[in-house]
Amino acid sequence: MKERYSINLCPICNHSSFKHFLNVPDWLVSKEVFELKQCEKCQFVFTANAPLESEAGPYYNSEEYVEHSDTSSGLIYSIYHVARRVMLNFKYLKIKRLRTGKKLLDVGSGSGYFMNFMKKKGYEVTGVEISEKAANLCENNFGIKAHSPTEFVQGKLDTNYNIISLWHVFEHVYDYDTYFELFSKSLDEKGYLILALPNNDSPDAKMYQEFWGGYDTPRHIWHFTPKTIELFADKRGFKIVKKHRMPLDPFFNAMIGDSYKEKFTFLPITFLKGLYSYIVSLLNIEKSSSIIYIFQKKT
Template identity: 35%
Template sequence: MKSELFCVYTIQTAVLETITECPVCGSSHFNPFLVCKDYLVSLQNFTIQECQACGFRLTNPRPDANSIGSYYKSEDYVSHNDEGKGVINMAYRIVRNYTLDSKLRLINKLNGRQGRVLDVGCGTGAFLESCKKGGWQIIGMEPDRDARTIAQKKLEAEIKPNLNALTGTKPVDIITLWHVLEHIPNLNEVIPQLHQLLERKGTLLIAVPNSDSYDAQYFKEFWAAYDVPRHLYHFTPTTIKPLFEKHGFKLVEKKPMVFDAFYIAMLSTRYQGGKTDYLKSVRIGLASNTEASRTGNSSSLIYQFIKA
């Protein structure tokens, strides 16, 4: 199946794996939560389940480590290329230029000075490029080979393929994961590694979509930030806090990412109706941010953690 709206890529038969234990609380009991379609690549349906004990949501079953890479092979996957076309990709890049400045201001404020920053899942290196220009010593990690090659050329620096390749690295002042945590399959292995790589008084910044937000509840299975099967987990403020607490982190603050509500709404209206409804996207984005000002449930949130 192929339409003028969605470029569908052929996926070889994926091997699916089933998660039998909740990464947050260890429970083995899950309820069906939602069935969503992969609109970016395959048009396959995937199930999101919810832990009966703690409410944590995850894509389950999901493609295994040898299959998941095929679901990223799209020219519309903007974090892994710098040349995606179309109005939505253009809007993404315009907003990204603004948010890069705000992220740099944030880490400058939190650290009080320029220092060492590690960006996990750095994509094509846009954030690290901003940090480098701002006087920071930069370290990057990116598992996607194509994106890593672009980043290394742009930054004139080596980008590591995984966290294991950073073993023995001098601890850093700031670690960032900008919309990366939801892609990481082995949370309870990676979070301790982040803890070890961070200075004693360092800061860990995690940005993820919030599946309890107004726009998530409005769009339901069409909410673009579910992004199955690339998004393995679907965090909320209630579930992310205990996950990091059990690995020695303390939640200090959470900050809204107001532009995400509009960008996600643009994609969601496209998935829902077959084409992007820009007026509706603005309306839902405004409604989501207005509701979030009361509840704290923004479409996406930045969580600031420190070592406990």
């Protein structure tokens, strides 16, 4: 039997008592089933039997893992590429409104589209990317070098960034305390940490259950809600200053969920499911499919 990543204490409250939450297959690569557990004290959810970090690589080896492969094969991923162009401007506008400096570190920079967009807007960009394939795509397509996580963890990158962003990345990070220490050291005193994360308290998460794309086991280890990520960050010296819903995620998650259920046959029905989740999020941002959290260091 493979050795698994062991979680004995809750990363938020240090509680050691957990209950079964959900079994979720790895729909993308292996079809193995992974168990989600929930802390009985603070309700934080995590993947209880994820692979060791050293053995996680094969679970990313899929052309459908679009941030590493840049595939546009199939309807869902063709739509994804169109949506990405829309969201690049959306992210830029949210960052622009922070009225801070233009020195930006993007952790989990993928194939480089966000960095390239921000560079064109006048930002000084640095990227960190674990996938050699994605880093090569970034350098070949945009001439931007992405550094390895090892360089980041060893403190070989610059400091005093105005912005550090992780777009659907932090849920993959094993060594979360080291990363938060680096965020604190690498940001200037008034800098912003931006985390975009799936929200497993959203209507689409409850609708799709084990088919929900936001769980993405075993690549996603941590499954946050607004409450749990704010507690998580507060414990590590960061305060929440702003939240934004990600408007297209409920529609994408509906497409992914229906494709996993092999019921992605009638696009209008899938669209209506996404629309329902989006409308709920307009009434309560805490129910958004994915949320952009903007933090600053506590003083």
